[in-house]
Amino acid sequence: MNRTGSGCSDGLLPAGQEKAAGQPLWLLAELTYKCPLQCPYCSNPLDFAGQGEELGTEDWIRVLQQGRELGAAQLGFSGGEPLTRPDLVELIREARALGYYSNLITSGLGLNERKLEAFREAGLDHIQVSFQASDEEVNNMLAGSQKAFAQKLRMAREVKAQGYPMVLNFVTHRHNIDRIDRIIELCIELGADYVELATCQYYGWALENRAQLMPSRAQLERAERITNEYRAKLAAEGNPMRLIFVTPDYYEERPKACMNGWGQIFLTITPDGTALPCHSARQLPIEFPNVKQRSLGDIWYRSFGFNHFRGDDWMKEPCRSCDEKEKDFGGCRCQAYLLTGDAANADPVCSKSAHHDQILAAREEAEQPSAAPFTYRNERNSRVFCRG
Amino acid sequence: MNLNGTPTFNPLFRFQWEKAQDCYVLLYPEGMIKLNPSAGEILALVDGNRSLAEITAELEQKFPDAGSLGADVREFIGVAHEQNWIRMQ
Numbered sequence: 001m002n003r004t005g006s007g008c009s010d011g012l013l014p015a016g017q018e019k020a021a022g023q024p025l026w027l028l029a030e031l032t033y034k035c036p037l038q039c040p041y042c043s044n045p046l047d048f049a050g051q052g053e054e055l056g057t058e059d060w061i062r063v064l065q066q067g068r069e070l071g072a073a074q075l076g077f078s079g080g081e082p083l084t085r086p087d088l089v090e091l092i093r094e095a096r097a098l099g100y101y102s103n104l105i106t107s108g109l110g111l112n113e114r115k116l117e118a119f120r121e122a123g124l125d126h127i128q129v130s131f132q133a134s135d136e137e138v139n140n141m142l143a144g145s146q147k148a149f150a151q152k153l154r155m156a157r158e159v160k161a162q163g164y165p166m167v168l169n170f171v172t173h174r175h176n177i178d179r180i181d182r183i184i185e186l187c188i189e190l191g192a193d194y195v196e197l198a199t200c201q202y203y204g205w206a207l208e209n210r211a212q213l214m215p216s217r218a219q220l221e222r223a224e225r226i227t228n229e230y231r232a233k234l235a236a237e238g239n240p241m242r243l244i245f246v247t248p249d250y251y252e253e254r255p256k257a258c259m260n261g262w263g264q265i266f267l268t269i270t271p272d273g274t275a276l277p278c279h280s281a282r283q284l285p286i287e288f289p290n291v292k293q294r295s296l297g298d299i300w301y302r303s304f305g306f307n308h309f310r311g312d313d314w315m316k317e318p319c320r321s322c323d324e325k326e327k328d329f330g331g332c333r334c335q336a337y338l339l340t341g342d343a344a345n346a347d348p349v350c351s352k353s354a355h356h357d358q359i360l361a362a363r364e365e366a367e368q369p370s371a372a373p374f375t376y377r378n379e380r381n382s383r384v385f386c387r388g
Numbered sequence: 389m390n391l392n393g394t395p396t397f398n399p400l401f402r403f404q405w406e407k408a409q410d411c412y413v414l415l416y417p418e419g420m421i422k423l424n425p426s427a428g429e430i431l432a433l434v435d436g437n438r439s440l441a442e443i444t445a446e447l448e449q450k451f452p453d454a455g456s457l458g459a460d461v462r463e464f465i466g467v468a469h470e471q472n473w474i475r476m477q
Contacts, residue, residue, distance in 0.1 A: 076418075
C-alpha cells in the first residue's frame, strides 16, 4: 500500500512533454496525521498509521516558499489535528511573511485563548472549526470523544471574540442531517461568517462506513429545503452569514468537476512530504513524488503523478466522446478507482457509466438504516489497513 | 450607504497585490477575488483613514488624463459595499 513515491522511480517527464497546468493556487499542508478525534468519515488515508515520518519545520518552510513562488495564495494548515505540531506558530509566521492567506482547519481540541492570541499575532487569517453535530451526545459519539463538544463551543466563541473570520464546518450524514435546523441555529448563535454543511464524501474511512453514514434521499431533500428557508430568513434579517450546502454526488446524475481538474489548482502535501493533486489521491496506484526529493516546481509541472490525468488523452468511453468532458473532466479519479478498480474509468456517479448501478445500490441501501457499528478512524483500526 | 464616509475593509477580506496573478486580489476564507485594474487602484487607497472624497481626489491626481472620477468611484464603492468587501464609517 505504500506508494509514497520516495524510491528512485519518482521520475520526471522529459522537458516538453508536460501537459497544460494552471497554477497551484491552493496549497493544503497536512502537517500531521495525529488527531485526538476518531471521526468515522475522516479524509485521511485508511493506512495513515503506516505512513512515513513527519516533515520537519525546515522542510515545511521550504515547501511554503516554493509554493508561493508557483503562485499559491491560499494555504490550509490541516491534518490530522494541526494543533499537535509544536511549530505551528512558526509556520503561520512564515506563511504571513510570504503573503499567503492562511487557514487553520481544526477540531478545536488542543486550542486555548493563549494559542489563539499567538496565532493572531503571527498573522493567521482565518480559522475553520469542525463540528460533528449540533448537540453534545451525537457530536461526542461521532467524534469518539467525551469532551469534544464543550471544548468546540468554547473555542468557537473565543475565535470570534479575537476577531478572526470563522467558518464552521459540519460534515452531514444520516445521524445529524435531520437536525440541520439546530445546526444552523447554533452557527447563528456562535456568529459564524460561513457555514459549510458538507455532505460526507465517500472515500477512505467514509467509504468503509458508507452504510452507516449515507442519508436517504428524503433526509437530504428535507435538509436542503430547510437550508434554503434559513438562507431567505438570514437575508431578510440582514445577517451576512453564508450557508454553503454541499450536495453528495451519490444523488447526482453527473459527476462533480473534481478539484477543478487533476493537477490544475490544488496541491496537497501529506505529513511525510508526499505531494498529491488531492487529499484522497494517495489511495490510487500511482507513484507520487515527495518534497524531500524534488522541488515543488518539478513536482507540479513535470512529475508523472501530477501529469497523469491532465488533459483528456487518458479518458475511456463514455468520457472520451462525451460532450460534457470539458465540464466535469469525467468526475473524480479516486471515486472511479475505489468503485470500479480503474482510475481512468468514468466516475460511476455519472448515469452514463457502466458502473452507475453501484451508486443506485448505495442509494437503495441508504433507505434502510444500518445497525452495524462504525469503524472509527484511529491508530488501531488503521493498522488493519496497513500492509507491509 | 453613507457616501460622505470613510471606507474600511471588512476584516473577512485581505487585500493585496498578487504577483502571480498580475493584479490586486481580495483573499477570504478559502477563496480569492481577482480585481480589475480600476477596482484595484480604488481599493489600494482604502485604509480606514481616507474618506471617499480623498480617495477620489488622489486618483484624479494620479490619473490626470482620466478626468472626473467621482461617479466611477462611487459606483464601484457601492458594488464593493454590496459585496460586503468594505464597510462605510
